[in-house]
Amino acid sequence: MTSFLTAFFSGTAQGAIYALVSLGLVLVWRGAGVVNFAQMGQAMFTTYIASQMIQNNYSYWTAFVVALICGAALGALVDLGLMRPLTSRKNSKLLNSQSMRTTIPVIASLGILGVLKSLAGIFWAGEERGFPSPVAPNAIKIGETNLAITGFDLFVIGAVFITLVLTTIFFTKTGMGLAMRASALNPEVTRLSGIKVGSVRTLGWAISGTASSLAGLLVTPRTNLSPNTLDLLLIVGFTAAVVGGLSSLMGSVLGGFILGYVISFVNVYSAPENVFIAILVFLLLALFIRPQGILGSKEVRRV
Amino acid sequence: MLAISNLVTEFDSVKALDGISFQAKPGLITTVIGANGAGKSTLLRTISGLEKPSSGSIKWQDQELTSMSVESIVRSGIAQVPEGHAVISQLSVAENIELGGLFRRRSFRGDLAVATKEVYELFPILYERRNEAAGSLSGGERQMLAISRALVSRPKLLLLDEPSLGLAPMISAQIISIVNNLCRATGLTVLLVEQNANTALAVADHGILLALGKVVADLPAKELSADSSLRAAYLGY
Numbered sequence: 001m002t003s004f005l006t007a008f009f010s011g012t013a014q015g016a017i018y019a020l021v022s023l024g025l026v027l028v029w030r031g032a033g034v035v036n037f038a039q040m041g042q043a044m045f046t047t048y049i050a051s052q053m054i055q056n057n058y059s060y061w062t063a064f065v066v067a068l069i070c071g072a073a074l075g076a077l078v079d080l081g082l083m084r085p086l087t088s089r090k091n092s093k094l095l096n097s098q099s100m101r102t103t104i105p106v107i108a109s110l111g112i113l114g115v116l117k118s119l120a121g122i123f124w125a126g127e128e129r130g131f132p133s134p135v136a137p138n139a140i141k142i143g144e145t146n147l148a149i150t151g152f153d154l155f156v157i158g159a160v161f162i163t164l165v166l167t168t169i170f171f172t173k174t175g176m177g178l179a180m181r182a183s184a185l186n187p188e189v190t191r192l193s194g195i196k197v198g199s200v201r202t203l204g205w206a207i208s209g210t211a212s213s214l215a216g217l218l219v220t221p222r223t224n225l226s227p228n229t230l231d232l233l234l235i236v237g238f239t240a241a242v243v244g245g246l247s248s249l250m251g252s253v254l255g256g257f258i259l260g261y262v263i264s265f266v267n268v269y270s271a272p273e274n275v276f277i278a279i280l281v282f283l284l285l286a287l288f289i290r291p292q293g294i295l296g297s298k299e300v301r302r303v
Numbered sequence: 304m305l306a307i308s309n310l311v312t313e314f315d316s317v318k319a320l321d322g323i324s325f326q327a328k329p330g331l332i333t334t335v336i337g338a339n340g341a342g343k344s345t346l347l348r349t350i351s352g353l354e355k356p357s358s359g360s361i362k363w364q365d366q367e368l369t370s371m372s373v374e375s376i377v378r379s380g381i382a383q384v385p386e387g388h389a390v391i392s393q394l395s396v397a398e399n400i401e402l403g404g405l406f407r408r409r410s411f412r413g414d415l416a417v418a419t420k421e422v423y424e425l426f427p428i429l430y431e432r433r434n435e436a437a438g439s440l441s442g443g444e445r446q447m448l449a450i451s452r453a454l455v456s457r458p459k460l461l462l463l464d465e466p467s468l469g470l471a472p473m474i475s476a477q478i479i480s481i482v483n484n485l486c487r488a489t490g491l492t493v494l495l496v497e498q499n500a501n502t503a504l505a506v507a508d509h510g511i512l513l514a515l516g517k518v519v520a521d522l523p524a525k526e527l528s529a530d531s532s533l534r535a536a537y538l539g540y
Binding site for chain 2: 186
């Protein structure tokens with residue numbers, strides 16, 4: 001029973017982080033049609049910034065907030081500085097073919113990933129370092145019994161829960177959220193409604209950057225921080241996004257949690273080295289059974 | 304007043320619009336008719352900024368539109384209802400309407416509610432189905448929704464691209480007559496692109512006949528519809 005609860009709670013906490021990564025990927029995919037391979041590179045970079053600030057005696061929370069803001073800024077910068085100029089060139093022969101138009105931004109995102117890793121190498125010598133957590137990683141005690149959940153798990157789950165609630169409110173209750181959904185679904189009609197689709201898209205990159213930056217802050221107390229530690233997270237997050245349907249925000253979050261449980265249960269009941277096989281098998285199964293994703297809708301073409 | 308002069312729009316050096324000039328007078332319905340491929344849709348898409356012309360000018364109330372972005376053109380009071388009942392099918396009816404007025408929400412919050420109420424009065428069926436997904440509407444209802452989305456932005460010039468396309472004759476007649484009444488009642492300027500020349504000329508004040516990207520006739524609607532030789536030559540009946 002204890003091992004079941006341990007697997008369940010750690011699965012929830014891990015799943016919450018995967019959900020954030022997956023949400024970030026889907027936001028950019030829906031808005032800009034780009035799979036952003038640089039996403040966790042951005043998160044790695046902002047986590048290093050936070051870590052540097054803590055070393056310089058700023059409080060954890062100051063560093064936390066600054067890292068989130070940097071995440072938003074970095075996301076917006078990637079769009080404004082690279083993606084927009086890359087895709088808006090009208091008279092480029094290379095960009096005239098649809099397949100190149102969709103491939104080039106993805107390759108560019110790999111380039112950004114490389115640049116961010118090199119910068120981390122230059123600024124922080126690429127050293128692996130610990131990253132603090134604001135709460136103790138010990139199991140919570142009631143009387144003398146250890147519960148299967150740690151204070152840090154609770155912190156992660158709480159932070160992600162707040163983020164998801166805020167995101168939901170933003171998308172369903174605000175005009176900007178409506179503009180964002182509309183731009184993703186039909187950019188032309190949205191532009192004809194007087195909405196600056198380009199700016200809305202940049203905002204999507206910024207929100208995605210913030211979400212992944214938060215994921216970086218939440219995962220590194222467990223994994224340590226190095227230029228490469230977050231790469232795995234991107235793979236899991238991407239799997240979660242595909243399982244969730246790639247175009248559905250809700251599905252991406254759900255996919256993240258499901259994957260969290262899969263990984264955590266395999267970890268506890270099988271062996272940690274089987275985790276990757278489990279992810280792969282799970283992805284294949286999901287694609288066979290429901291290729292459009294849990295909440296994705298089949299593409300309907302009107303003729 | 305919308306004044307277009309020597310407008311040329313090219314696709315890979317094929318001239319879809321080949322030196323078009325005409326004017327649409329305020330408060331009137333001007334219709335642009337012509338066969339398939341005459342350049343009607345390209346004309347509307349060039350006015351609304353979706354296509355960039357290679358030369359020529361489009362003047363709207365002393366503003367030159369050709370250098371403006373789609374969003375600024377909409378914000379200057381020109382709303383386009385694109386071809387094919389363009390609504391966002393995954394959003395609800397109410398959200399589609401809200402979208403049309405979104406850019407005015409800060410400065411005109413009160414008026415937005417009034418404008419929304421007005422389109423619901425114009426198309427009561429949309430009010431009944433306001434919480435349903437736009438994708439579940441019939442073709443005619445979608446067209447009404449597309450027009451409503453344009454109207455809540457309080458346009459001064461309404462660009463309608465083939466509103467009767469794919470609709471039953473009765474429904475399309477109903478929609479055209481609603482637009483007609485709206486124009487007469489509010490002084491809205493309408494530029495109506497139609498393949499169905501009879502329907503369009505019946506309500507329009509002025510008619511422009513396009514063929515292969517050129518204006519071949521620019522006449523009052525009555526004269527254009529009476530000219531059987533023009534019709535035989537360019538519309539085939």
